[in-house]
Amino acid sequence: MAAPRAAARRRPLDQLLLGLAFVAPALLLNLVFDWYPMFDGIYRSFYRWDGYSTAVWVGLGNFERLLNDTVFRTALWNMAFFLAAAIVLMFPTIVASVVLFRIRHQRTQFVYRVLFCIPMVVPWLVIMLMWQFMYNPQYGLFNRLIEALGMPDLTQTWLGDPDLVKWCLVFMGFPFVTTNAALIYLGGLKSVSESVWEAAALDGAGPVQTFLYLELPLIAGQFKLNLIGTITAAMTGYGTQLILTKGGPGFASMVPGLYMYFSAFKSQKYGYAASIGLTLFLMSLVITLLSMRFFKDTEEA
Amino acid sequence: MATQVQARRQRPFPWAEALKHATIVLVCLALLFPLFLMVMMSVKDKEQIVYEFFAIRPPFHLENYTIAFGYIAPLISNSVVLAVGSTLLTVSVTALAGYAFGRLEFPLKNLLFGILFAKMMLPGIMNLIPSFTLAWKLGILDTPLPVILFCAGTSQPFWVFVMRTFVAQQPRELFESMRIDGASEFQNFRYLAVPLLRPMIALMSINVFVFVWNDYIWPLVTIQSFEKRPLTVGLAYLTQANPGDYGMLTAGYVIAALPLLVLFFISMRQFIEGLTAGSIKL
Amino acid sequence: MSALRADLRSLATMLLLVATLAACGGAPATVPDAPTAAPEAPTAAPTAAPEAPAAPTAAPEAPTAAPEAQPITIRIMTWHGPDGNTAYYEGYKTLTDAYTAANPNVTFEFVYQPLDGYKELLDTQFVAGSAPEIIHMQPWMINEYANKGVLHNLNNAYNSTSPYVDGPAWIASFAGGEDTFAGVRSSNKFGGIFFVPSDSSAVLSIGQPFYYNKDLFRQAGLDPENPPQDWEQFRAALAALKDAGVIPIAADNGRWIGWSLGQVGYQFGERYVDQFYDAKFTGDRGLEFYWDKVYLALANGQLTDAEYYGDMLSLWKDYAQYWQEGWTGTSEADAPNLFMTGQAALLQSGFWDFQSYSALIGDKFEWGVFPVPVITSATSSFGIGKYGAPAGTQDYGFTVNAAVESDPALAAAVIDFLQYMTSLEAQTTYVGIAKSFSPVVGVPIPDEIRGFIAPEALATAREVVGPSFIEWGDGAIWPGLSQDFLLGNIDQAAYQAEVAASSQEGAKAYVESMLGPDGFQASIAAAQQTLADLQAEGASELMIASQQRTVENLQLRYEMMQTYYTP
Known part of the structure; x- marks a missing residue:
């Protein structure tokens, strides 16, 4: 990226000072209140520690162990499934945002946007309860509907079925439109000049073509943002599993984040949990950087 | 100006517009269903929750609201202080940093950005005690500061990234023209970037606000005086006093959500203003 | 350059703004009428329930403590809150009020915290040194905090006389006496006692019984007034229920795995480990x-x-066929709904849920309670055929913050209050209000909860090893492995090998840490120091004898570990 002319005239020290003046507050807050407490967790990953007795230095022992841990391996595979699903399911949000963007009546659009935001006030607990009352094999809504349709053989045990459980958890994202992502796309589309669409309309581009060749490329930057958010969430998240399935049946829905949580708070292996956390961190970082590289390459191509 | 542009984009098929509305309405219905369910739950007693979760029929237990209100009401103003303070600080430092990372060139830029960026992927389930120890050593316990400062420290990485992307996307000429007029970089930020970023600032504010609004454990441990604690503590008391009474608890959630709804309307207005500001360029 | 200066100036303005903001935020936000601030006495002064025999009408009078005048505030942290239906809190409040009435210089503050966040709050308060003087703890918390060294060792207090009980030592006033604390002593590295028991009893076998739906029993052709007593009858009843199209048992994917394992497992292996040790152990x-x-x-x-x-x-795997389909997808919160909605015939739960179930079920169906059936030789030749001895050991209650040791007057007042609280009179008042059990000799049992006590004649098994090799394993793994075993995804040999390997590893780590410098060596030295101090102070013979026993006990434990551990 070429430096702006004005900046180029400055000496590096001035540039640095100017840059620091802007980023220092954020950086300092982040270093002091986020990174610093986190180091406790990072250095624990080289110890065996139960939370109260003296921590024992084990070097890379925890990581070695992690390599041979079959539960962790299962958890990684499950994570890969959830990650793939999360990436594929980013697309309904893109479509919804574009459709919303194309609604011309600004007042209506405003109302829709507010409606998109409102689900953020619904607490996790209510969502969990709702799905519990839908998935429950005995009194849940789904099985009752299936029975009402006269197909009692098709009833499922849903979360209790090792083959279905991951799909069930993924389906809890229905309708797969995320408020934040949608509004970020919308912001991206809105910041592009209207004239671009006018030109497209003059060229006689249909709605699908406009979507593929105009809107989609325009929000590539926003897509990248949301992709990274999605990757991070899918790789480190575990809340739903903790409440609904405990990683089961067996380990069918176990994910690394939940395994880390259990290792710390159920078996008091704080050092081991920290090493899982650090491993997850490195993996997310690599995958994120790879995906960014991939997009950079495709953009340049 | 904007309306003129739209008038020209009018298409001959009204059903195309109808289809768009239908799609969005369907999405909204699906998105809002949990909220609807939440309101319905909030007027049910324990028995109705267990025996008829999806049914809507009287009696409606409005007393859930009066009881829940008693727990939450005295703490709402504390939550407002915490959430407003956290949002203001977090948003201002984030916008500044996002602008610099997206706009300026300076040594160490990539390294400094990397520090923020990497933090996004580090799961932090075990830093409660280290964080608390830090807040204690700083002597800021029992004030809103731990909530505000730690929020500003932990919740910005993703949003710095968002701001950076939006700033970097803008045509360089826009800033160049101002620069030539002798505007300082800060004036650039204040008069060009902030209006441009307004939609994202609004969105970020909502996110940070909602996060602090719903946070429980951290304010609980750092604020010892009950009368300074946020409303989530009231919700926890409500839960413990009425075990398994999801109707009552949900009523509490509904009450807690009302200020958020007001906030959404306000920030979405910002969003619209941001859009008009956005069309200034070029 | 001027632009740069302008930037720095603007930045300074920003920082000033932030500082102002922080200052505003720092202003105290006062809110009147907060629920816990200065808890007031419950409105209706709760007199003892009429059915509680010989309950005094007024709270018993507490004799004044020896040291006078100095005003003392004792904070008591508990999850039993001041709201509406928490009779436990009302019970404790009655006792603290009575104590203050007799000792006007001692006042109490309740630090109420719901269980959600309880441990986090406590952990951080210990860090900041602001933890309350008296802390209610659940069984699993006590060892952890004791081993961290933040709790006061009550060993000496237990062996001193209490002004509220006759006899040589406070400890003798607990049902079962000193023996019931033996297990507690050996479960922490100091060999000490770190809590005063509450709401439990070491001499009663208070089970977690089955709540059962009598209507469904009738529907399956079973006699609802004669619930199963042994495992054979139990299995027959479960099969009959299943044949009648009823879900026999409401299971879940959380606590139930351990509970069901406990029901079956702790009916096997009484004193099983004794074969590996010398008679003196x-x-x-x-x-x-x-x-x-x-x-x-x-x-x-x-x-x-x-x-x-x-x-x-x-037997455990066989038992699992009677749990509802898809139980591995049913959360703890969800499972009780199956019982409530009349779909499952049985649900296991504790006595503390009695009130809420009564209210919720109302007259929807008729229901009752029966203890977990016994596994006799008819089911397995290894079955013990009786229940575990009434706990045999105290398990939870009030701990004392070690920080009180720095203020002798405060420490004395705290101990005096705890001794008052566990006096016969105070406990009798308490259980009448709270409808709870008491650890103290001679306190009547409220009628409402009598059904939760296992038959006395059967409750005699001791040191049952049962499924320790599973449950003492890695808590992140064994529940999932157990599900796989119960669902038939892995065979018994593989399951057994894996869980055993996991618990062996954990046990090795524990034993090695106890053999290390911070383990027994340190705690023996500390106990010997205490003994020397007691002797120097001229403490009572009883106290010295008890401390000698602690030292000896620790030495024996150390010796045992050294002798028998093969790395």
């Missing part, structure tokens, strides 16, 4: 070494395979 005093014996046996790989495991595990 077994027999009557065996309980004092129980935890160490099990840890050692696990660490030495002696519990990888026991002859009763086969029967125990296949």
